[in-house]
Amino acid sequence: MKLRADADKLAEAVSYTAKALPGRAAFPVLLGMMLTTTSTGLHLAASDTEVYTTATVTAEIADDGRALVPGRLLADICARLPKTAQVDIELDDASGRLTLACGTARFNLPTLPADEYPALPSLPDAVATTGAEDFATAVAQVAVAVGTEDALPAMTGIEMSLDGTDLILAATDRYRIGRRALTVRPTGTLPTVPAKKRRGKADDGTGTAPETEGARILIPGKTLADAARALSGDHTLTLHWSEGLFALSLPGGRSYMTRLLTGYTFPSLDKMFAADRPLAVTVQAADAATAVQRVALVAARNTAVRLHITDGELAVDAGHGDDAHASDRIPANVTGDLGLPLTIAFNPAYLLDALKAPGTPEVRIEIAHPHQPARLVGRTDEIDETYQHLLMPVRLNT
Secondary structure, eight states: OEEEEEHHHHHHHHHHHGGGOOSSOSSGGGGEEEEEEOSSEEEEEEEOSSEEEEEEEEEEEEEOOEEEEEHHHHHHHHHTSOTTSEEEEEEETTTTEEEEEETTEEEEEEOBOGGGSOOOOOOOOEEEEEEHHHHHHHHHHHHTTOOOOTTSGGGGEEEEEEETTEEEEEEEOSSEEEEEEEEOEEOSOOOEEEOOOGGGOOOOSSSOOOEEETTEEEEEHHHHHHHHHTOOSSOEEEEEEETTEEEEEETTTEEEEEEOOOSOOOOOOHHHHHSOOOEEEEEEHHHHHHHHHHHHTTOOTTOOEEEEEETTEEEEEEOOTTSOOEEEEEEOEEESSSOSSEEEEEOHHHHHHHHHTTOSSEEEEEESOTTSOEEEEEESSSEEEEEEEEEOOBOOOO
């Protein structure tokens, strides 16, 4: 293998592909990044057997070949190369070592046994396309509500459902729910996927499950959030899924694929969002977030901040007894027929996430009762319900 590529393009592709490299691996070959020459350039691939990444770099190919190189070392080297230079890569078949030269810098790397590297699964069929930045924003919004408890595996995922041109993403950790609607362009018939187990419990022991139309899938939340953070630019993003796999691909040969959370059912959320909430409090999102951050400084661990709602004002306070106290007030547009004054309390970290997630100048907080979930939506010139956030209040001792 012998080739030449632009240093900046190579560094970018290697950094992207390295996202699938494991921190530790039972098999040393999984710590490697596979480099393979193609008719158009250099193809890179990495995997931890749950996540798979690929990228392609345009290159001048002198000799074809492939090499499995220590992935993180390659990523560190490429990140420190001069961006305007070119990189020469050559594999010595006799010694099994890879030479990387750029300007006056030269690296000689050992390789891993390429024949022992597991084959990566093929990219599933395309299901829909959308804007890369729009999808990244949608994932980031719902990811704040992803659960972290391994005992509740369905809640560590982000549910994705497709109905015509509407793609819905949802996540919950039981204390809050994030839900985002995104318009996409369907590309074909949805695949079939195994039916999911109910309430996160094991199946009936038969080992089989009926197939259903793959309009709903459950993707590991942390993995999807990591993939979305790597998206940037005005590119068309293609969504792929099949039985057991979900993938994102971009023009130029980049893909990010992961295994689905199969065998579990994400909770039904429609009724919770549809509930009537007669009191609406509209505030400047930045002002509300700043007030909560200030007041939360005196809130002990796992202690709520209290919102006191009166006509035209939202007061925030925390602290009780002999502990430190803090309070702040911001203007609010209060409408509805729920009795005032009204006090409702929230976990301050969860409330901050809910205020920031819509990404709009104003946030509307809708309340039915101090002990029932509040709904938060964004508002610019009008209410924007493409992103909705439900937040469970904290019961106050009376």
